[in-house]
Amino acid sequence: MNNQLNVEIPADSEVILGILNNSDSVLKRLYLAYFPMILQLVINNNGNEDDAKDIYQEAIIVLYNKVKRGDFELSSKLKTYLYSICRRLWLKRLKQMNRYGGDIKDFEDYLPVEDEVEKHQDRDMQLNKMADALKLLGEPCKTIMEDFYMHSKSMQDICERFGYTNADNAKTQKYKCLQRLKKLFFQQ
């Protein structure tokens, strides 16, 4: 099935190394290698290609985090692992949409990954909360927070960007923004 994409499937160990090194090319090869499998799973179980994309990207992120944390053991094939995560994610989504008819048409073997998916989705919820809190924060706080905490820019850069004449003013402003962000985050 992969000849439509003209990619060879990368070796599992190569993928693990590539993830640890944050390699773009490995990520791309990984993505292209297994997307057709997940597309097949989703479109044959009441979904469309957009659903497949969402599910697949979520699964790749799960794999990435797992490898980065260092607890991915090569006990199963990467393919089986990705398939299992996607299958679980898709089942959950089908149930949420009330489109689950009680059976799922499988194309591969799969592993029990319920706990892992559960953990991932809890974390995902936290990140979504953060996204919402940032959206509510407003300017210039949002950009200050993004620049400092997310993009690791220095206070110097931030001072210049917003035209603060002294670093203390900028620090006070940053502190106030952080307090507001925390408040918004924990209120939700």
Next chain:
Amino acid sequence: MRDNQVTEMIERYLDGEMTIDERAEFEALRKKDATVETKFTEHKHFTGLLKQYSERLDMEHRLNAIHSEIDVYTLKENLMSHPSLVIRLWRNHHSKISVAASIAIFATLVTLFFTGYLTNQDPRYQQLAREVTKIKGEQSVIKGQINRPMPKTGPTITAKFRATGFALSSDGYIVTNLHVVDNADSVYVQNADGESFHTKVVYTQPEYDIAVLQINDPSFKNLGVIPYTFKKGKSDLGEEVYTLGYPTDDVVFGPGALTSAAGYHGDSTEYQVSVPVNPGNSGGPLLDSKGNIIGVISGKQTQTQGFAFAKKSNFLLKTIHDIPADSLSKTFNLNTKNTLAGLSRPQQLKKLRNYVFIVKVYNNQ
């Protein structure tokens, strides 16, 4: 120490901007002051979350870039199994289809149940006992009391069913349909003058739907000689027949002809007649032009208009014959002399109406 100063220290510590001395001092502070330690953990977690969020955005961006290079539509075409439309509809909607089907089946059953199709009784055969509305029943009770010179305590509850019956003998035996008096608590008959008499059911014959009542009311006096006879033989097709009954409060004459020697579904105990009948006619007499009783009106067909059914008189006679002697308090003398034969139809009816009764059925439910 001010809150923002603590935060600044935490950040400098985390970013590794502190000197070795400062670090030691800060770590000592964390050990000493629990609130500082809590702030430290919380801040680390929160900024960590921000960092993770940033990483996720970055990752999504990278993945979307890769995804945009895939020709999803060709891929999809190749991967789709192509089941027929019906199978796809079923797959996508089978839970909904199942629910719809259950509801449809349930609705059908409920409809059948309430229209009577699930009972053994054929609904197209309508028995003609009339369910009396409360108001009508009360009206007739009041009327009866006014007409009578000495009003007796009539029934205080209202009649549940009303039908017709006619005298078998001058001493108060009356015949009607069994389906009229079935499950009755008490049965009254009312004559053309509006007088009501209590009766008891002395015999029933479910096979022919016939019930024999006896007036056991002290105010009842002899009816006088019955003017009609009961025909033993069969009547012929096309014979002119008529009935007299109480589908309304007033007696109603129904003329017609005998249209078949067999009743509903070929029931050989019945005649089919083209006599107009309505609920309330049940139990009325069917007479031929000479004034012989040839049957007892018992039902009509609901699907075709104008057909009624009457139990044949020989089955009535058979029923009378079958009554055990000890159920009768008086001996049963059937009239053998017909005094209607030579009379014109209005004259016949004038005589006849004194022997035809409204049967009122009461049950306390």
